Amino acid sequence: MSPAGRAGPYPTYGSTGPAGPTTGFVEVADRVFVARYKQWDVNVGLVLGRDGAVVIDTRASDVQGSQVLDDVRRLARDIEVRHVVNTHVHFDHTFGNAAFDTATVHAHDNVGRTLEADAERIKGLFRADPGDGPELGYTARDAADVLATAVRGPDRTFCSHATIDLGDRVVTMAYAGRGHTDGDVAVHVPDTDALFLGDLIEESAHPSFGIDSWPLEWADTLASHLVEASDRSVVVPGHGRPVDGRFVARQRDDIAAVAAVIRERRLGGGSLEDALHEPDSRLPYPLDHLGSAIRRGWEQFSPPTP
Numbered sequence: 001m002s003p004a005g006r007a008g009p010y011p012t013y014g015s016t017g018p019a020g021p022t023t024g025f026v027e028v029a030d031r032v033f034v035a036r037y038k039q040w041d042v043n044v045g046l047v048l049g050r051d052g053a054v055v056i057d058t059r060a061s062d063v064q065g066s067q068v069l070d071d072v073r074r075l076a077r078d079i080e081v082r083h084v085v086n087t088h089v090h091f092d093h094t095f096g097n098a099a100f101d102t103a104t105v106h107a108h109d110n111v112g113r114t115l116e117a118d119a120e121r122i123k124g125l126f127r128a129d130p131g132d133g134p135e136l137g138y139t140a141r142d143a144a145d146v147l148a149t150a151v152r153g154p155d156r157t158f159c160s161h162a163t164i165d166l167g168d169r170v171v172t173m174a175y176a177g178r179g180h181t182d183g184d185v186a187v188h189v190p191d192t193d194a195l196f197l198g199d200l201i202e203e204s205a206h207p208s209f210g211i212d213s214w215p216l217e218w219a220d221t222l223a224s225h226l227v228e229a230s231d232r233s234v235v236v237p238g239h240g241r242p243v244d245g246r247f248v249a250r251q252r253d254d255i256a257a258v259a260a261v262i263r264e265r266r267l268g269g270g271s272l273e274d275a276l277h278e279p280d281s282r283l284p285y286p287l288d289h290l291g292s293a294i295r296r297g298w299e300q301f302s303p304p305t306p
């Protein structure tokens with residue numbers, strides 16, 4: 001997500017749980033929890049094991065990261081968060097990292113490479129517009145906390161797969177290609193079939209096609225992650241209620257439809273300006289939500305020369 005905004009109406013097919021933010025962590029599978037916070041409507045995951053806990057994403061500031069830690073301790077005082085996983089680079093998933101000072105922070109190689117620059121970019125946006133964002137659930141105080149955060153990047157990065165051993169269970173991390181960003185990873189708890197997909201999937205808004213998205217590759221990336229999912233899977237999106245595999249398949253198809261229209265227009269030889277404004281009944285999202293998707297697709301796809 002960016003501070004710029006989210007779009008409705010919201011898809012609800014195959015989603016479970018309360019429609020809005022909850023208080024603290026809610027168990028969605030055996031010793032797998034999700035807390036949904038009102039600022040940017042972001043989800044944080046928690047996986048408990050014999051040898052400690054994994055937190056998945058850390059919210060948007062040092063202050064908010066500390067609140068996550070308080071919520072973990074409210075479940076049980078002796079939980080030790082040994083690992084943090086960032087599903088991708090965006091500030092609402094990474095800026096709370098510093099609150100987990102005894103944990104190892106894991107992320108994709110590309111997050112390690114881009115986090116500092118992305119943090120500066122986002123702080124620049126907040127500096128330019130330091131007010132509140134009621135439609136995104138944040139106050140001017142939250143924005144000030146974002147700006148005051150000394151961003152902590154990952155300690156350990158990986159290219160395709162990595163595993164965290166919690167003694168009696170493992171948590172796996174997998175990269176399957178570019179999509180929402182160039183560093184989105186899936187976090188899987190194989191003994192429960194819980195799968196965290198970060199912003200590769202959104203439930204409470206349309207998928208976010210930002211200026212760092214890869215709209216033409218996104219659907220294939222999701223298809224690869226879907227191999228990990230079964231009918232029984234609980235899939236936790238970056239924003240909104242947990243969903244099932246059918247929801248993920250449908251959102252993948254919608255993203256593939258966006259890519260197909262962009263490719264077709266690019267191959268047709270028309271202008272980018274026309275592509276940005278021409279309606280098409282096959283597009284599952286409003287055109288004004290797809291500006292970055294179309295611009296990015298235009299840059300990323302060159303029609304073959306005859």
Ligand SMILES: [Zn+2]
Pocket residue numbers: 001002088090180199208238
């Ligand atoms: Zn994001």
